[in-house]
Amino acid sequence: MGLTTVERSTGPALWPAIAERLRREIAERYEPDDFLPAEAELAAAFGVSRLTLRRAIDELVAEGLVRREHGRGVRVLGPDLVYAIDRTTRFTLRLEEAGLEGRSVLVAAAAVPAEGGVARRLELAAGTPLARLVTLRFAKDLPLCLITHFVAPPEADVVLGTYRGGSLHAFLAERCGLVLERRTSLVTARLPEPEDARLLRQPATRPILRVKGVNVCARTGRPVEYSVTRFRGDRIELLVEAYPRPTGDVAAVPGAGAVAAPLPPSERDQPGDIVP
Numbered sequence: 219m220g221l222t223t224v225e226r227s228t229g230p231a232l233w234p235a236i237a238e239r240l241r242r243e244i245a246e247r248y249e250p251d252d253f254l255p256a257e258a259e260l261a262a263a264f265g266v267s268r269l270t271l272r273r274a275i276d277e278l279v280a281e282g283l284v285r286r287e288h289g290r291g292v293r294v295l296g297p298d299l300v301y302a303i304d305r306t307t308r309f310t311l312r313l314e315e316a317g318l319e320g321r322s323v324l325v326a327a328a329a330v331p332a333e334g335g336v337a338r339r340l341e342l343a344a345g346t347p348l349a350r351l352v353t354l355r356f357a358k359d360l361p362l363c364l365i366t367h368f369v370a371p372p373e374a375d376v377v378l379g380t381y382r383g384g385s386l387h388a389f390l391a392e393r394c395g396l397v398l399e400r401r402t403s404l405v406t407a408r409l410p411e412p413e414d415a416r417l418l419r420q421p422a423t424r425p426i427l428r429v430k431g432v433n434v435c436a437r438t439g440r441p442v443e444y445s446v447t448r449f450r451g452d453r454i455e456l457l458v459e460a461y462p463r464p465t466g467d468v469a470a471v472p473g474a475g476a477v478a479a480p481l482p483p484s485e486r487d488q489p490g491d492i493v494p
Contacts, residue, residue: 236264236274238421244283250296254284257292281419282360282453299357301449302457303429305399324383325352325364325417329374339432339444340370349374353386354417361418362453368444387433390442398433398442405429405456414448427451 240254254260254275261271275292278284284292332346340348349369355362367386369377373394381389390396406428415422427449434441449456 231270231273232264232266233270233273233277236266236271237277238423239264240274240278241283241421241424244278244294248294250294252294253290254292254294281421299362299453300455300457302459303400303403303405303431304459321356322384322386323354323356324381325354327351327378327381329378330368332368332370336368336444340368340441342370342441347371347374349377351377351381351386353383357453360453361450363447363449364414364417365448366446370440370442373442386443396442397436399436401432401434401439401441403429403431403458405458407451410448418448418450420450420452425451427454427456429456 240260244254248254255263257268257271257275261268264271275284275286279286282295284294287293328350330348330350331344332340332342332348333344336348337344337346340346342348348371349367351365351367351369353365353367355365369386373390373396376393377386377389380393387398390398407425408428410418410420410422410424410426412422414426415424418426420426429445429447429449431445431447432441433443433445
């Protein structure tokens with residue numbers, strides 16, 4: 219494995235450094251369903267006790283990177299979900315299609331004024347009252363993504379008054395008669411904010427996949443929701459469907475998940491914007 223002993227000191231415990239070393243080894247050298255070397259071999263390679271080695275592996279198990287299998291060892295896990303970004307992007311539906319049990323937890327809800335890029339993307343005047351929600355989405359007990367939703371009026375009041383969790387799009391369809399479809403998606407790899415990393419149960423040094431999306435009323439095209447989704451990059455693979463591209467310069471394919479440069483002004487971050 220190319221492992222070396224970790225530096226000993228009288229400071230912090232050794233297991234976090236071992237866990238980080240194993241994360242790198244898994245990312246660089248292992249495929250899903252591979253097994254790590256036996257614990258005794260790993261402990262000897264790192265020059266630590268088996269108790270310390272087990273604590274490091276416990277951390278990787280909690281993060282969903284590996285799984286202990288009785289009589290076989292520690293198996294490397296692959297991404298749990300191939301997530302398609304298309305016109306009808308819905309987290310709960312995607313999990314059901316993959317045969318996974320999903321749930322959504324409401325982390326925070328507040329009324330906020332529309333500002334900067336949020337106001338532009340929702341095509342609203344600055345100061346318009348919005349609903350700002352934060353939801354955490356799970357597959358079984360593993361957090362997969364954290365979403366900040368900005369919902370435009372008049373749906374904002376309904377959401378703040380009665381939404382308590384679950385699929386937000388199903389809620390809007392049931393309570394407001396709205397069917398939403400994705401207008402644009404913009405995907406970026408970046409490091410998570412410390413609180414996002416805590417909620418996603420991942421190290422702050424591991425990149426996430428951030429998807430900024432605008433969802434509109436399928437019937438009228440009115441922007442209803444602007445969302446910023448932070449996916450765990452180690453548990454999600456994003457599938458962007460290809461759409462026929464007309465001739466000439468293209469800014470965006472209407473309704474498609476993929477966005478081609480140059481972006482329209484309303485989709486660009488501007489100096490001074492606060493990007494969730």
